[in-house]
Amino acid sequence: MTHLIYPTTNFKAIEQISIERGEGCYVWDNQGNKYLEGLAGLWCTALGYGNQELINTTAEQMSKLNFSHMFGGKTHQVAIDLADTLAEMIPMQDAxxxxxxxxxxxxxxxxxxxRYYHEAIGKPERRKIIARERSYHGVTVAAASLTGLPVTQNHFDLPIDALGILHTDHPHYYRGKHAGETESEFVDRIVGNLEAMILREGPETIAAFIAEPITGASGVIVPPPGYYQKVQAVLNKYDIMFWADEVITGFGRTGNDFGCTSMAIETPDMMTFAKQLSSAYIPISASAIRRDMYDAMIEQSAKAGAFGHGYTYSGHPVACAVALKTLEIYQRDEIFAKAAVTGEYLQQRLAEFADHPLVGEVRGKGLIGALELVANKETAEPFEGGMVGGYAQKMAQDNGLLIRAVAGSSLGFCPPLIISNEQIDEMMDKVALALQATLDYCHKEQLLS
Ligand SMILES: Cc1ncc(COP(=O)(O)O)c(C=O)c1O
Structure with missing residues (x-):
């Protein structure tokens, strides 16, 4: 009997492996079984496991200054350096x-x-945020309200309306298209719906549109070409900000430095980062805004006595030092350029599963991808619930590969950025075995239609 409540877990069907150690792209459980990490932990361990430079950096920073906060008059150089380095690196000007x-x-x-900014510029009514169905932005009360997945919203009585959060169409052509609709017709229709929503709500009430350039937890949706250009044209027309949630797509994941680059998104107004920012060696996240937004809030904070927001661990010196070293390694070792090459190879190898009887769609970009498993290849009929995806995930695990079934029965792939082509081959061999076992299971249980 444990005293733990497990996150994002079915409490009634807990079946676990206890991971004990990791090295490179592999982890081992407490029974000595070795697994290839096909999902970089939770889309985050970009530099794999056991990176000695990151371990040394952690120890050195802990020895020098293990904690200092940044509230009301305190700062430290390592947080300043990280902010400056990130501002140089991300696709925003002077963030x-x-x-x-x-x-x-x-x-x-x-x-x-x-909200603080819009109050400061005398437009407090601009407070609504448009997110998308099938998006994932996290699980705190506010972030879960942005997220567009039933599992993170049902039973929590979230203040979605109170927060002024709206959800528009997801950009997944395979699942969202109408009969006979082409990709570009699909894009025009959903962008038309977005504009209609803006007009219905009143453009002057809408602050921002949030999007993951390519989604992760909702099934790795890569929007069709032209989607973001059309979305941005509509947003610009009504002076609505574009907020890129790059928590998964940031730092080399999608074949470029950032997801915005891969998807040709023009300079976002706001961005969020976490996960690969520190290669998950230590928790840290970052929220970036335009400098003019910050400038507009200076007087506001003076009036209030303080900008009343911040976490005890905002700018934790050890986390900042580890993130700085991670960014240094990305640049010094040309990790993004190398990941772009292995990313092409991953996409090529995933595409080979397109003919598999269970695979309805293969999608992805760079080192992130998904195979959507379906009950009927011709009609794209999905499997009920997430059971078949869960089964395939377990079969992969039994064959020494950790991946994750997402959005029902899509198998998500997101290996460490340091994965080699040989390891991608190893991963695909294991996927083939898992798919065969899943197909046998589907035949036995008569799950195909
Ligand atoms: C795009 C995106 N945003 C936000 C989050 C939430 O991050 P965290 O789990 O660190 O709170 C995630 C987590 O997977 C994510 O994928």
């Missing part, structure tokens, strides 16, 4: 950054910054 501990709290910070 200003706030640090937190998780992707969820980074998104919460942005909701508050948006």
């Amino acid at each position: 200003v950054l706030s640090f937190g501990n998780s992707g969820s709290d980074a998104n919460d910070t942005h909701i508050k910054l948006l």
Whole structure:
């Protein structure tokens, strides 16, 4: 009997492996079984496991200054250096950054910054945020309200309306298209729906549109070409900000430095980061805004006596030092360029499963991808619930591969950025075995239609 409540777990069907150690792209459980990490932990361990430079950096920073906060008059150089380095690196001009501990709290910070800013410029009515169905922005009360997945919203009585959060269409053509609709017709229809929503709500009430350039937890949705360009044209027309949630897509994941680059998104107004920011060696997140937004809030904070938001661990010196070293390694070792090459290879190898009887769609970009398993390849009929995806995930695990079934029965792939082509081959061999076992199971249980 444990005293733990497990996150994102079915309490009635807990079947676990206890992971004990890791090295490179592999982890071992407490029975000595070895697994290839096909999901980089939870889309985060970009530099794999046991990176000695990151371990040394942690120890050195802990020895020098294990904690100092940043409230009301305190600062430290390592947080300043990280903010400066990130501002140089991200696809925004002259960004200003706030640090937190998780992707969820980074998104919460942005909701508050948006409100604080709009009050400061005398437009407090601009407080609504448009998110999308099938998006994942985290699980705090506010971030879960942005998220567009039933499992993170049902039973929590979230203040979605009170927060002024709206959800527009997801950009997944395979699942969202109408009969006979082409990709570009699909894009025009859903962008038309977005504009209609803006007009219905009143453009002057809408602060921002939030999107993961490519989604992760909702099934790795890569929007069709032209989608973001059309979305941004509509947002610009009504002076609505574009907020890129790059918690998964940031730092080399999608074949470029950032997801915005891969998806040709023009300079976002706000961005959020976590996960690969420190290669998950230690929790840290960042929320970036335009400098003019920050400047507009200076008087506001003086009037209030303080900008009343921040976490004990905002800019934790050890987390900042580890993030700085991670960014240094990314640049010094040309990790993004190398990941772009292995990413192409991953996509090529995943595409080979397109003909598999269980695979309805293969999708992805760079080192992130998914195979959507379906009950009927011709009609794209999905499997009921997430059971078949869960079965395939377990079969992969039994064959020494850790991946994750997401959005029902899509198998998500997101290996460490340091994975080699040989390891991708190893991963695909294991996927083939898992799919065969799953197909046998589906035949036995008569799950195919
Ligand atoms: C795009 C995106 N945003 C936010 C989050 C939330 O991050 P965290 O779990 O660190 O709170 C996630 C987590 O997977 C994510 O994928």
